[in-house]
Amino acid sequence: MTQWREPFAYDHAPYAGRPKIEWPNGARVAFWVAPNIEFYELAPPPSPTRAVWYRPEPDILNYSMRDYGNRVGFDRMADVMAKYGVRGSVSLNVAVCDHFPEIIERCCELEWELFSHGVYNTRYLYNMTEDQQREIIRQSRETIKRASGQDLDGWLSPAISNGETTQDLLAEEGIKYTLDLFHDDQPMPVKTRSKNRLVSVPYMMECNDVPVLNFKNISPKNYLEIIKTHFDRLYAEGEESGTVMCVPLHPYLIGQPHRLHILDEALKYVTGHDKVWLATGREIAAHFEANYYDSFTDWMKPFNPEQPA
Amino acid sequence: MSLIPDSYFDYPLRKKGMDHDRYAARYLRDVPAFQWQGGKTLLVWATVHLEHFPMDMPASPVKPIGGMDRPYPSVWDYSTRDYGNRVGIERLFKVLDKHGVKATAAMNSALAPRYPYLMQEIVKRGWEVAAAGVDMGHLHHSQLTEEVEKALVTEAFATLRAASGQAVTGWHSPSHSQSALTPDLVADAGAKYLCDWINDDLPYAFHTRAGDLTHLPLSYDLSDHKILGLQNMPIDDYEYQLDAAFDVLLDESRLRGGRILSLSLSPWIIAQPGRIDALDRLLGRFLAADGVASATGEEIRSQWDALGIA
Numbered sequence: 001m002t003q004w005r006e007p008f009a010y011d012h013a014p015y016a017g018r019p020k021i022e023w024p025n026g027a028r029v030a031f032w033v034a035p036n037i038e039f040y041e042l043a044p045p046p047s048p049t050r051a052v053w054y055r056p057e058p059d060i061l062n063y064s065m066r067d068y069g070n071r072v073g074f075d076r077m078a079d080v081m082a083k084y085g086v087r088g089s090v091s092l093n094v095a096v097c098d099h100f101p102e103i104i105e106r107c108c109e110l111e112w113e114l115f116s117h118g119v120y121n122t123r124y125l126y127n128m129t130e131d132q133q134r135e136i137i138r139q140s141r142e143t144i145k146r147a148s149g150q151d152l153d154g155w156l157s158p159a160i161s162n163g164e165t166t167q168d169l170l171a172e173e174g175i176k177y178t179l180d181l182f183h184d185d186q187p188m189p190v191k192t193r194s195k196n197r198l199v200s201v202p203y204m205m206e207c208n209d210v211p212v213l214n215f216k217n218i219s220p221k222n223y224l225e226i227i228k229t230h231f232d233r234l235y236a237e238g239e240e241s242g243t244v245m246c247v248p249l250h251p252y253l254i255g256q257p258h259r260l261h262i263l264d265e266a267l268k269y270v271t272g273h274d275k276v277w278l279a280t281g282r283e284i285a286a287h288f289e290a291n292y293y294d295s296f297t298d299w300m301k302p303f304n305p306e307q308p309a
Numbered sequence: 310m311s312l313i314p315d316s317y318f319d320y321p322l323r324k325k326g327m328d329h330d331r332y333a334a335r336y337l338r339d340v341p342a343f344q345w346q347g348g349k350t351l352l353v354w355a356t357v358h359l360e361h362f363p364m365d366m367p368a369s370p371v372k373p374i375g376g377m378d379r380p381y382p383s384v385w386d387y388s389t390r391d392y393g394n395r396v397g398i399e400r401l402f403k404v405l406d407k408h409g410v411k412a413t414a415a416m417n418s419a420l421a422p423r424y425p426y427l428m429q430e431i432v433k434r435g436w437e438v439a440a441a442g443v444d445m446g447h448l449h450h451s452q453l454t455e456e457v458e459k460a461l462v463t464e465a466f467a468t469l470r471a472a473s474g475q476a477v478t479g480w481h482s483p484s485h486s487q488s489a490l491t492p493d494l495v496a497d498a499g500a501k502y503l504c505d506w507i508n509d510d511l512p513y514a515f516h517t518r519a520g521d522l523t524h525l526p527l528s529y530d531l532s533d534h535k536i537l538g539l540q541n542m543p544i545d546d547y548e549y550q551l552d553a554a555f556d557v558l559l560d561e562s563r564l565r566g567g568r569i570l571s572l573s574l575s576p577w578i579i580a581q582p583g584r585i586d587a588l589d590r591l592l593g594r595f596l597a598a599d600g601v602a603s604a605t606g607e608e609i610r611s612q613w614d615a616l617g618i619a
């Protein structure tokens with residue numbers, strides 16, 4: 001029988017009987033917003049694995065759609081978040097620090113976290129050697145430090161284009177948390193080849209404006225319902241053990257005038273609940289690592305018998 | 310050896326601003342507050358796409374927006390689209406006339422000799438004619454030679470100028486598809502504005518080898534093509550999104566300065582019997598608000614250019 005390849009980046013963990021996660025101040029849900037602040041190159045070098053643009057270059061339609069986020073959408077989105085006291089944890093193509101330093105300045109003024117989403121969203125990790133991926137991680141660390149003074153703690157692979165050992169490399173390079181795994185509604189230990197700890201933090205594609213609005217063509221009003229009902233369930237389950245809710249955003253979509261009200265109403269709804277911890281990705285990962293990483297690791301062992309090599 | 314060469318990690322264009330020289334980086338938030346003529350804050354720009362979809366049009370290298378869905382000869386696809394040039398446009402004339410809206414007719418030039426009645430009605434109403442290429446089978450893309458593309462641009466402007474008697478200063482690339490040279494060729498042909506990139510809510514200067522054009526914000530995500538055609542949403546969702554956009558832009562126009570609400574309309578889509586009333590309701594609501602007026606693309610361009618804002 002064919003032996004399938006599998007990276008085995010995490011162990012199995014049933015969503016029942018888990019050690020109880022308690023968030024600060026008795027919150028049931030750690031709620032975080034992850035704006036993706038991106039730069040898509042008009043004429044990127046080709047990728048051996050995936051066409052970068054949809055149309056023959058220059059694909060001005062798709063390039064300019066994304067450019068809207070930086071020119072127009074970002075400020076609108078940031079205004080609404082500030083109105084509700086919600087900080088962003090920015091999934092950042094770090095080249096934005098060079099192209100649009102004004103955007104980074106405003107993120108810093110708002111005390112948002114910056115983490116890496118690669119250099120450009122048109123540069124995938126596909127086909128890269130480990131050293132080349134390390135180069136991207138190190139460049140990200142240097143650029144974010146230079147532009148904001150912040151340490152690089154979090155990672156979302158650009159266009160989620162990870163390789164088989166990307167999670168191992170992240171741990172080895174000192175990254176604290178990864179968003180590449182969509183397997184859970186709570187933080188989890190990630191299994192890597194090094195002794196360094198890496199935490200996965202939930203990043204929810206179900207509530208991500210790109211798949212919802214661009215791929216599935218769901219109406220904005222239904223997007224708002226998705227966010228509310230998603231939150232309701234996690235808030236209810238968080239009474240038993242703390243859950244995480246993430247709303248990943250792209251200013252080129254959510255910052256358009258016909259969609260901005262979704263964000264306003266969603267944040268009004270979430271912040272209208274008292275047992276919500278308005279957190280950043282870094283804060284969620286750190287709280288889990290300090291309090292639950294060991295207990296979860298021990299608790300998971302019986303569910304993961306040794307596999308034949 | 311890696312499939313990714315070392316040069317991949319050189320970033321010659323990684324610097325402040327854009328990675329091309331067509332326009333400068335600008336944040337809408339930084340545009341100084343201004344009002345449109347007559348103290349208006351929000352201009353509604355209705356663009357009516359008059360399109361000719363040839364039955365044997367190619368589907369590559371750029372898939373045309375609204376192109377044929379079935380193999381040749383698809384009378385279904387062809388006649389559905391041509392419906393707009395017969396029935397749909399008449400409904401649009403009525404609704405826009407009712408609200409006193411003069412539209413920009415973004416026309417494929419092939420329609421001028423085919424349907425002279427259309428051009429006659431457009432000109433009679435004082436609508437603006439803008440050039441939108443030759444037809445939907447002739448999209449602009451980088452696999453065209455400059456000579457071939459130049460012939461398309463020249464043909465479009467010459468035919469529409471002759472048939473309309475207007476200066477024809479606007480250009481829209483069919484399906485928002487450009488080659489790397491399209492803006493230069495359009496400027497060579499004497500255009501003053503174009504409206505293909507969907508990166509802003511206000512005009513900006515667009516650089517070409519023949520001097521600057523003004524780039525106007527023609528909506529795409531809010532177009533009937535996108536919402537009703539590509540995304541298959543019911544008309545309620547179209548009306549809801551246009552209403553939401555209006556609310557945000559009107560507030561912003563009062564707080565931060567002039568704005569534009571672009572209505573990108575295709576007669577074969579929005580002017581179906583079950584949809585046209587939604588447009589009627591939207592225009593009624595928009596134009597009843599204080600500080601709102603309608604304008605054509607050329608009117609917006611000339612007002613904008615006179616403001617002297619970068």
